[in-house]
Amino acid sequence: MNVAIAHIRERYHFAHLVFLVVRPPNRAHAYPFYCTTYPEEWTTLYLRKNYFEIDPVMELSRTGFLPVDWSSLDRRSPGTRDFFKEAASFDIGRHGLTVPIRGPSGERSLFSVTSNLPTPEWRKLGVSSRYDLQILSHCLHEKVLSVSGLRQSGGYRKLSRREQECLQLLASGVNSKRIAARLQISENAVRLYLKLAKRKLNATTTYQAIARASFLEIIQT
Known part of the structure; x- marks a missing residue:
């Protein structure tokens, strides 16, 4: 998976990518699997401080299916502002886009990309890559749930x-x-x-x- 997301990052010239299974199918515990190109120091800090609880990106797993640009996230609370300032100190990217994925068995994942491009260029990249990212996010979701054993594949009816x-x-x-x-x-x-x-x-x-x-x-x- 790390090879796959690194390839996607290079293909689209993103700064970083992260894929997180927020909720696996038919299981209650959260965050069993993630892969990312973020600096290890930031990932370790994020997990140690349990930033899942304050990261507004996490809320997107409950709100819909469409990609969301991070510029629309609510950053008004002091905790959220401090969180993004701390993230910026690790150079994770000035801009971000997250695709929420929901499966039929209740599983939920998030696929996020970040960029350091100037705002006009980032907007162009977001528009040109959005369709691809929606497809890629679901491909990653299927692959992760299969190879990780979180869901067994097979049992689908044949298409005409x-x-x-x-x-x-x-x-x-x-x-x-x-x-x-x-x-x-x-x-x-x-x-x-x-x-x-x-x-x-x-x-x-x-x-x-x-x-x-x-x-x-x-x-x-």
Whole structure:
């Protein structure tokens, strides 16, 4: 996993990445697995001081599915301001973006990237990489839960040819309208095939379905 996140960091020129399983499936205890490119000194300090309790990024695991830029986080409390000042002293990155991931068995993870780019360039990078990061976050989620033993893989129903085709095209960045034209079917049919694919893969979101299908080598990403 550390090799994978290091490769992602280099590919997109991020400062740092971190992946954290906030809650594993069907288990009550938290934070069983994480991997990061942060300096070891900062990670050790974060764990020792239990900054999980004050880090506003942690709240994102309970609020939705979409990526959140750290500029929108609430930093008004003195504790939060001090936390970010301390993080800055370890050069973790001036900017950040976090993708929350929720699984069908209640599992939750967070995938965060940081950058030291000037604000205008960071905004461009965030826009250009957001779709990729949503897919990558779910791929990492699937891989981590499988190799760590936190969830057993398998048991998914086989996708039909149309379901697989629609999911493959969507993973390639083709929207529903263009998928319909390419496959010569209606947009409603495309939406139905994608809905069935999600159900068969036991996925909560389309991004999760793409990641799971990729992990199972049903589609290519």
